Amino acid sequence: xxxxxxxxxxxxxxxxxxxxxxxxxxxxxxxxxxxxxxxxxxxxxxxxxxxxxxxxxxxxxxxxxxxxxxxxxxxxxxxxxxxxxxxxxxxxxxxxxxxxxxxxxxxxxxxxxx
Amino acid sequence: xxxxxxxxxxxxxxxxxxxxxxxxxxxxxxxxxxxxxxxxxxxxxxxxxxxxxxxxxxxxxxxxxxxxxxxxxxxxxxxxxxxxxxxxxxxxxxxxxxxxxxxxxxxxxxx
Numbered sequence: 001x002x003x004x005x006x007x008x009x010x011x012x013x014x015x016x017x018x019x020x021x022x023x024x025x026x027x028x029x030x031x032x033x034x035x036x037x038x039x040x041x042x043x044x045x046x047x048x049x050x051x052x053x054x055x056x057x058x059x060x061x062x063x064x065x066x067x068x069x070x071x072x073x074x075x076x077x078x079x080x081x082x083x084x085x086x087x088x089x090x091x092x093x094x095x096x097x098x099x100x101x102x103x104x105x106x107x108x109x110x111x112x113x114x
Numbered sequence: 115x116x117x118x119x120x121x122x123x124x125x126x127x128x129x130x131x132x133x134x135x136x137x138x139x140x141x142x143x144x145x146x147x148x149x150x151x152x153x154x155x156x157x158x159x160x161x162x163x164x165x166x167x168x169x170x171x172x173x174x175x176x177x178x179x180x181x182x183x184x185x186x187x188x189x190x191x192x193x194x195x196x197x198x199x200x201x202x203x204x205x206x207x208x209x210x211x212x213x214x215x216x217x218x219x220x221x222x223x224x225x
Contacts, residue, residue: 004157033213042120042217043158043204056212091157093213102148103206103213105157 002026004094005074006106013113019079019086021109025094032075033103034067037089049075082113116141116207120216128224129197135190135219137179137205147188148206149179152218158204164188175199195223 005024013019025032034046045059049069060067064082069075079086089110093103121136139145146165150158162173169181179190188205200223205216 035215042202043215045212045214048212093158095213102160102163103208105150105159107157 004029004092004104004106006090006092006109008109009107011109011111013082013111015083015113016081019082019111019113021077021079021090021092021111022074023077023092023094023106024074025092026096026104029094029096029104031095031097031103032069033093033095034075034077035091035093037091037108039088043091046077079111082111084113087111087113116143116145116209116214118205118207118214118216120205120219122219123217124220124222126222126224127195130194132193133191133195133199133221135203135205135221137188137190137216139186139188139205139207141186141207141209143209145207145209147179147181148208148213149173149177149188149190150204150206150215151175152202152204154201161190161203195221197223197225199223 007022030051032049035043047060047067048056064080066078089108091108092106095101095103117140119138127133148163149161151161152158162171164171164181172178177192202218204218
């Protein structure tokens, strides 16, 4: 059973371009979380999704950011018109349904906006 | 919603010294508590978790944590640290709806 897979590991985008970050959860996991880690800062919650539903997006910036977790395929975090302040490590975590479960993390995608 | 406060952003200690990383949480419902470790340029790994039962939880690499409901704390401890314990440590809380993390504590072990 492969772990949580994130790709790409490193992504460089020019200001104004779009960034697409992918997260394939572990097999059997239907819950996905996205977190952002800015340099020298901790993890900041962005969004919590279940298959085809956004459960909590209270940590998502109001503009330019969106996330989805379709019935088939990976979860996508999309950042439109990137700016330098979007440069960060973006981590995805997944967990199975039910209580008493911890989240398993991917290796992260490091986005650099130049 | 639940939240987590890690009181120390950085903790420097000498090798073989004991260490305590502090974590306090707030929640209006029962929660489950976790400690994760992040080594440089890597994702997070689970150190230990408290779900129910004994309030003293033992994890990997010699770490343990104690759940204190009256003080809403879940402090992480290790009696003797190694250089290899240098990393970022995150406390997390979930009520089965979503998981929230503290800002992290950077533990630096010096020779």
